[in-house]
Amino acid sequence: MSLACVVSRALDGIAAPEVVAEVHLANGLPGFSLVGLPEAEVRESRDRVRAALQTCQFEFPQRRITANLAPADLPKEGGRFDLPIALGILAASGQIRGGALEGIEFAGELSLDGRLRPVRGALAMALAATRAGRRLVLPEANAGEAALVDGAGVFAARSLLEVVAHLNGQTLLDPVSASDAVRTTPNYPDLADVRGQQSAKRALEIAAAGRHSLLFFGPPGSGKSMLAHRLPGVLPPMTDAEALEAAAVQSIDGGFDPARWGVRPVRSPHHSASAAALVGGGASPRPGEISLAHHGILFLDELPEFDRRVLESLREPLETGHITVSRAARRADFPARFQLVAAMNPCPCGHYGSASGRCRCTPDQVARYRGRLSGPLLDRIDMVLEVAAVPAADLQAAKPGEPSAEVRRRVAHADTRQQHRQGKPNAALAAAEVERHCTPDEAGARLLAGAIARLGLSARGTHRVLRVARTIADLAGSDGIGAGHVAEAVQLRRSLPVPV
DSSP states (O other), X not given: OEEEEEEEEOOBTTBOOEEEEEEEEESSXXXXXXXXXXXXXXXXXXXXXXXXXXXXXXXXXXXXXXXXXXXXTSOBOXXXXXXXXXXXXXXXXXXXXXXXXXXXXXXXXXXXXXXEEOOSOHHHHHHHHHHTXXXXXXXXXXXXXHTTSTTOOEXXXXXXXXXXXXXXXXXXXXXXXXXXXXXXXXXXXXXXXXXXXXXXXXXXXXXXXXXXXXXXXXXXXXXXXXXXXXXXXXXXXXXXXXXXXXXXXXXXXXXXXXXXXXXXXXXXXXXXXXXXXXXXXXXXXXXXXXXXXXTSEEEESSGGGSOHHHHHTXXXXXXXXXEXXXXXXXXXXXXXXXXXEEEEOSSSSSOTTOTTOOOOOOHHXXXXXXXXXXXXXXXXXXXXXXXXXXXXXXXXXXXXXXXXXXXXXXXXXXXXHHHHHHSSOGGGOOHHHHHHHOOBOHHHHHHHHHHHHHHTOOHHHHHHHHHHHHHHHHHTTOSSBOHHHHHHHHHHSOXXXXXX
């Protein structure tokens, strides 16, 4: 009897727990059993592995083969275990030299001719393997992504033959470096394209500086979506830690491109998206749009057109910055520190309150339309701003606005102040940190008290006003929060106008 053990990794949320592929060869009728709670695509690996070994001219043992993926209580999914199982069979049958598998982890899906296909979660596996002090062999398509982990020993292979040649010391695989990836320079739309709308552009700058959530509402063609699409171009660059966290989530979903390392993710799902698509879900939980937008932007256009239950699912992640997806047999935690930017019309036809008199919506229709957004959800949005339509004549006469580069410079300066003071953006401050860093002066406190009384601000709303005021003060280069900063924050903290 012969036994071989090959280390690999599964996926559980954004974690990559260790899985040991134990392969046992015994006398008896030839057979191939696969155990260890495998799902359908893992069970099918028996046929892929058999065909790949035979195509590559390896001997497939005519014995009783048992492959166990330990631990047995962890569900296994995907084709990532094809390569570890194949190597286990080769090691157990003496076709790989003894001890060659020590200190190395393997993952990869096998095609029937022995080539390696990419798998999901390469970055998460590289993080876990590096912490365990092991090297990692991956398909060539995944190696550049995994090499982004600092200190990772990653080897890229195109086929099973290359992996075996490396293990037997015949032709060694070259280690992959993160510097081998070609980085993409993002080409964001320029804020200078927006004519007029000075108040909206000011709100966009404040939102970028403090990572605050923002809702634009106004008639069609007023520039709401145009403004939102220019927010990425004025945001400060990602830190290495933020880039790694965002890339790890995208890697779990299988959509990460190493060339876009350090580029803030921007997600804009259609209003027909389900709650599972937005927050994550599935039998084997996968990250949703809010997690794929981690450290980036989630843009929801035509906000009231989303299903109300879908919008309500945003309430907890907006507050906590993470989401727990629970199913009957599985639970997964995903980060969701995203910046919400939304846009909506004031009524079903979009022209409520317009001087043209084009709106024919009744007050009940307008109330029902706006009622799709609950009070608790609106209470979690930092800034709500009306974007009025610019007359065509004024639009033609207006000069180009300030370019994104100039706004980004001011935003980066404000972000630096926040990082030096508290190590995080103002929007992420906890209640105790708001008390410590966002206390206004005497005049500002009096103005805030009056605003609370007049607008009926909740405790959450008051804290959000203070966070926005802190950002406005940072943009002005002020260490304290004055009455002017509070006044502008209160002006940006308003409810949707009530239909008459």
